[in-house]
Amino acid sequence: MLNTIIVDDEEFARSSLYFLLQENCESIHIAGIAKSVAEARGLLTSNTIDLIFLDIAMPGENGFELIPYAQAGKAHVIFTTAYDQYALKAIKANALDYLLKPIDIDELKAAVDKAEKYITLNKNENGRKESLQNLALNLSERNEIRKISLPNGQGYSLINIDDIIHIEADSNYSVFYLQNKDKITVSKVLKEYEEILPDNQFVRIHKSSIINLNYVKEYNSKNGLEVILKNGDKIAVSRRRASDFADKIKSYTSFDIDK
Template identity: 75%
Template sequence: MRSKKYFLFLLFFDKLSPIKNYAVLNAIIVDDEEFARSSLYFLLQENCENVHVAGIAKSVSEARNLLSQHAIDLIFLDIAMPSENGFELIPQAQNANATVIFTTAYDQYALKAIKANALDYLLKPIDIDELKEAVHKAVKYIKLNKAENNRNESLKNLANDLNDKTSIKKITLPSGQGYRLVDIDDIIHIEADSNYSVFHLTNLEKIAVSKILKEYEEILPENRFVRIHKSSIVNLKFVKEYNSKNGLQVVLNNGETITVSRRRASDFFDKIKSYTNIQGEN
């Protein structure tokens, strides 16, 4: 049997609270693969007592019928399905005010888009503890019912990125008690601060995110963003100059100067040369 890799990813959530404190959530599972449907149903039944599976659908069409018949809080939604993909269900999910957890086989680009537009994901075979944690977070988010516009916008961004498959356009960043949708053209550079990544934006704002720099190195377009130091990623669009006065350094348009480590110098030169050539052709 051909093995597949899948991802579950939760669109928006907040800090954990005990799941037993909340009412039961009505959920539906939407997946064209029988094994995926039955295994997820079993895991939910055995481990997530606050989730009631109100229906199981093999297609988007069947899922629409379920949404019209039941008040649904949570949707476990496959993306790659015959006839219609999971994104075709998004308008109905939004109208129902349902939180969506996607399940999808992925390629490398899809994974980047997922990470850019979502805040959590689980790799199949699903780890029970991770599933329980994701449900906890979904319950908390549903209870708070915050950032509805951001959630919808993030869904649209993800759909657009996956359909385009050329470059990530926006990235979702947790910020305080909410979430920020940031255009990658507005990111000057990102610096590591312990286990945080600090985004420096064109409006002089700084956003600290509790994820390590490597995660964003993998997400952002490599022809535009280059890691020049273990603590720094720069957007080539904002490189004003580079020099070797005190070792190799990059000067950005905002006046900041960042050192390029010796082991990353060759990659930086290759990327800046390629980027400059592309800009010259445009």
């Protein structure tokens, strides 16, 4: 039996993964469930853990910050993530494994089988550290991400990032405005998507707004710097983010915002 913990800030993700493991993976014993890296550290301290199903994007500390503690406890990691398969294809050889949300049962079984064989073979510590470090490095580049999974209450919506026009903060929620005129509200703060989305295409222009540069129609400084998007939405650029926006728009187009 593999002593296992689940680490994810989304209640639906935690409960659905728990159910899938209980129903499909006899070699797994769920030793604990955590909704944050801080809670996971406590579980690692009080239990001998073989395997961690670890979300990446979480408020406060992200999943990568748990890796040193996993290594210290000789626990192995399977990442659960909203990154698409194309982005992860290049780094799959360096990871113990990963699961793309929403989790597929067959992929889950295959990942658990791989983990069981890997742990049984007892690969050396240095090899495991190098694998996790390479995964963290490659994922952090975020250059190939083309899709993200957005929790919608009953499951997940898989969204092409090119279809995102802009994202607006609403307290502790983020509202996605999509090319097909749909809106999706997600119970995550804007900063998490600022970190996930490729910064050569998406720029935070205000504490409450991230825009997709593909949808910029025009910008002007008549009443302070303002961006007009192709769907007609007008969004203010805050003073402290104006310089970063200017740099991004210059590199993205042939126009000079200062002219």
